[in-house]
Amino acid sequence: MRRLNVGMLSFAHAHAYDYLACLQQMPEVTVGGIADPVPERTEELAMRHAIPYYSDYRELLADASIDAVIICSENVHHAEHTLAASEAGKHVLCEKPLGLSAGEMERMIAGCEAKGVQLMTAFPCRFLTPVVRAKEAFDRGEIGEIIAFKGTNRGSFPGPAWFAEPSLSGGGAVLDHTVHVMDLMNWFTGSPVEQVYAYAGTLFDPEHKRTIDDSGMVHVTFANGVFGVLDPSWSRNPGFPTWGDVTLQIIGTEGVISIDAFNQKNNVYGRASGKGSWSFWGDDMNGLMLQAFVQALLEGTPVPVTGLDGLRSAEVALNAYRSVQEGQPVKLHR
Amino acid sequence: MIKTAVIGCGGMGNIHADRYMSMPEAQLIAVCDINGEAAERLGLLAGVKYYLSAQEMLEREKPEVVSIAVPTYLHVPMVRLAADYGAHVICEKPLALTSAEAEEAVRYCNGKGVRLFVGHVVRFFPAYSQLAEGIRQHGGGRGGIYHAKRAGSHPGQVQEWFRDPALSGGVIVDLMIHDIDYIRGTFGEAEEVYAFEHRTETMNYASATFRFGNGTLAQLEAFWGYPGAFHTAFEYAGADVIISGGTPDGESVHVRRAAASGSAPGFVETPASVLLKDPYYEELEHFLRCIASGAEPKVTAEDAVQAVRWAEAAVSSGATGLPVKLDAKGGIL
Numbered sequence: 001m002r003r004l005n006v007g008m009l010s011f012a013h014a015h016a017y018d019y020l021a022c023l024q025q026m027p028e029v030t031v032g033g034i035a036d037p038v039p040e041r042t043e044e045l046a047m048r049h050a051i052p053y054y055s056d057y058r059e060l061l062a063d064a065s066i067d068a069v070i071i072c073s074e075n076v077h078h079a080e081h082t083l084a085a086s087e088a089g090k091h092v093l094c095e096k097p098l099g100l101s102a103g104e105m106e107r108m109i110a111g112c113e114a115k116g117v118q119l120m121t122a123f124p125c126r127f128l129t130p131v132v133r134a135k136e137a138f139d140r141g142e143i144g145e146i147i148a149f150k151g152t153n154r155g156s157f158p159g160p161a162w163f164a165e166p167s168l169s170g171g172g173a174v175l176d177h178t179v180h181v182m183d184l185m186n187w188f189t190g191s192p193v194e195q196v197y198a199y200a201g202t203l204f205d206p207e208h209k210r211t212i213d214d215s216g217m218v219h220v221t222f223a224n225g226v227f228g229v230l231d232p233s234w235s236r237n238p239g240f241p242t243w244g245d246v247t248l249q250i251i252g253t254e255g256v257i258s259i260d261a262f263n264q265k266n267n268v269y270g271r272a273s274g275k276g277s278w279s280f281w282g283d284d285m286n287g288l289m290l291q292a293f294v295q296a297l298l299e300g301t302p303v304p305v306t307g308l309d310g311l312r313s314a315e316v317a318l319n320a321y322r323s324v325q326e327g328q329p330v331k332l333h334r
Numbered sequence: 335m336i337k338t339a340v341i342g343c344g345g346m347g348n349i350h351a352d353r354y355m356s357m358p359e360a361q362l363i364a365v366c367d368i369n370g371e372a373a374e375r376l377g378l379l380a381g382v383k384y385y386l387s388a389q390e391m392l393e394r395e396k397p398e399v400v401s402i403a404v405p406t407y408l409h410v411p412m413v414r415l416a417a418d419y420g421a422h423v424i425c426e427k428p429l430a431l432t433s434a435e436a437e438e439a440v441r442y443c444n445g446k447g448v449r450l451f452v453g454h455v456v457r458f459f460p461a462y463s464q465l466a467e468g469i470r471q472h473g474g475g476r477g478g479i480y481h482a483k484r485a486g487s488h489p490g491q492v493q494e495w496f497r498d499p500a501l502s503g504g505v506i507v508d509l510m511i512h513d514i515d516y517i518r519g520t521f522g523e524a525e526e527v528y529a530f531e532h533r534t535e536t537m538n539y540a541s542a543t544f545r546f547g548n549g550t551l552a553q554l555e556a557f558w559g560y561p562g563a564f565h566t567a568f569e570y571a572g573a574d575v576i577i578s579g580g581t582p583d584g585e586s587v588h589v590r591r592a593a594a595s596g597s598a599p600g601f602v603e604t605p606a607s608v609l610l611k612d613p614y615y616e617e618l619e620h621f622l623r624c625i626a627s628g629a630e631p632k633v634t635a636e637d638a639v640q641a642v643r644w645a646e647a648a649v650s651s652g653a654t655g656l657p658v659k660l661d662a663k664g665g666i667l
Contacts, residue, residue, distance in 0.1 A: 018393055039664070041536045058600075101607070147532045147539060148530060148532060148539060150539060150541060150553075150555060152481075154571070169446055174473055186564065197528055197657065199543070199551055201477065201551075202547040203476070203477045203478055203549055203550075203551075203572065203573060204480065204571070204572075204573045205573060208476075208573075211568045213550075215479055215551070216551075217543050217553055219528060219530075219543065221655065227530040227541065229530075229531075229543065229553060230554065231479060233479050233571065235478075235479055236571075236575060236576070237571075237573070237574070237575070239576070240576055251532075251539050252536075253537075253555070255561050256560065256561060256562070269348035328656075328657070329655070329656065329657070
């Protein structure tokens with residue numbers, strides 16, 4: 001069996017830890033290196049798993065045996081890291097949001113194309129089994145044509161400090177949490193977003209010190225007339241039984257599909273925790289996403305979620321900020 | 335004992351009549367409907383006189399309070415008629431199809447010296463009054479994100495006039511107005527609304543986001559023609575609290591019969607609550623007490639006018655695809 005040698009480029013985004021754990025379960029994958037500028041969070045981890053550690057990602061990219069990299073750096077570095085990886089001939093799975101401007105993302109896509117490497121955007125929600133089943137039901141025509149969406153991707157305030165630092169993240173909740181469900185809406189309609197109207201604010205810091213947006217409401221109108229609204233707020237407090245949610249209601253001419261992706265859960269009430277919590281038992285979306293990435297590369301088939309998908313979704317979030325600034329609906333420039 | 339009468343013997347008229355009958359401080363004296371069968375059925379059920387003509391009923395029975403539960407396009411003419419006979423009026427929501435007509439109804443009742451109340455019953459649902467209290471206690475003034483929805487079968491299946499927006503106002507003016515009135519009561523004046531509405535013969539779906547001065551966003555959905563049971567849901571999230579609820583999750587009794595069940599025959603779906611005094615009872619009792627004491631009700635006729643204004647703004651936003659600004663009085667700028 002052919003094996004895929006995967007390098008991990010930065011652990012700034014905590015998903016990297018999850019991805020590493022998934023990759024190590026996969027017999028067809030070798031984790032051939034970890035590059036991270038912060039040794040305190042990764043050096044020991046790499047040693048424990050006997051994975052070569054580099055503080056400079058260029059050293060990782062210089063290893064000719066590495067086939068692909070997973071980029072989990074701060075958003076602002078995605079473009080630099082993706083372009084460097086493509087230059088080195090590595091396939092790329094890049095954490096979302098793919099980039100912080102349409103131009104940057106177009107360069108990432110073109111750069112990978114030019115070097116003949118594949119670029120996949122990390123949208124694990126595409127691999128949630130409830131979402132896949134919903135898409136199949138839609139494709140069978142069970143709800144007719146789509147009229148409107150209502151989605152939520154509510155979450156907790158992210159742990160790593162850089163999420164609240166615009167020079168590293170490029171934006172707050174509206175950027176971080178618009179892209180997942182926006183990608184699902186794009187996937188279901190197959191029609192480009194034409195107009196965005198959004199609100200953003202800072203509402204969920206009990207100490208009122210936060211300056212980055214942690215709340216909002218993003219409205220989109222697709223070229224085919226479909227309407228979508230999405231709540232991307234980091235609105236879950238520590239008392240909430242879980243980290244957040246992914247929900248999508250698809251209103252069709254002949255019916256409605258309602259997805260509550262993490263509703264496959266047990267209710268857990270512990271004396272020590274002092275609160276109830278939801279324990280998810282559904283299929284593991286991260287593992288399924290990585291499997292799809294690895295399989296496509298091993299078989300030489302197109303990755304199932306592309307750089308263009310990442311661009312189409314991130315540009316909605318970026319235009320949401322433009323709309324907030326202008327105080328009116330904005331048309332997407334194409 | 336306050337003498338009450340009901341105009342309109344459909345679903346809501348039946349509810350009003352039933353609650354008056356069980357209320358110690360009220361006496362139901364007559365009901366009326368231009369549909370003789372409906373009038374007779376309710377009259378016999380309630381053991382009171384029934385009429386085909388509202389005017390005749392008002393003239394002969396001289397009720398002190400009249401409930402108006404006729405189709406929306408007839409609300410204002412009936413309000414005026416009842417006021418002409420000196421009866422205090424409890425009108426079902428929405429007060430009118432347009433804010434201009436709604437204002438006219440308020441002016442008319444003021445001129446005749448009768449009180450006017452509008453059945454924005456959501457304010458009387460304990461889940462919602464507790465929610466409002468919770469929001470207040472947990473710093474709601476600092477802003478939050480609110481979601482609410484209300485979805486069920488198309489009432490046009492039961493009453494054809496619901497399908498015509500010129501008669502019912504459509505799903506925003508008829509159904510979403512519950513949540514519109516509620517967010518106005520809970521969050522105060524909104525600055526802007528941005529809405530989407532889709533309407534066909536069999537479905538009417540609307541989604542509207544209201545933005546308030548303190549940054550609160552309220553995202554409301556209303557749906558006629560939902561292919562499932564009637565349900566409602568809400569969630570408020572602020573910095574210090576998340577409060578969510580809804581039906582049917584929030585119900586404690588389900589009686590499931592082997593035979594298919596649905597709406598009562600001929601009636602539009604209404605949410606029910608398993609309480610000793612259900613929200614309709616609480617609402618009507620509250621209004622009767624306000625009449626007796628002269629006190630201001632929890633939801634005033636002016637509130638009802640503003641709710642129609644906000645609904646109009648949402649309809650207008652849905653039609654143009656543009657956000658609509660609301661002024662401090664709730665008018666469209």
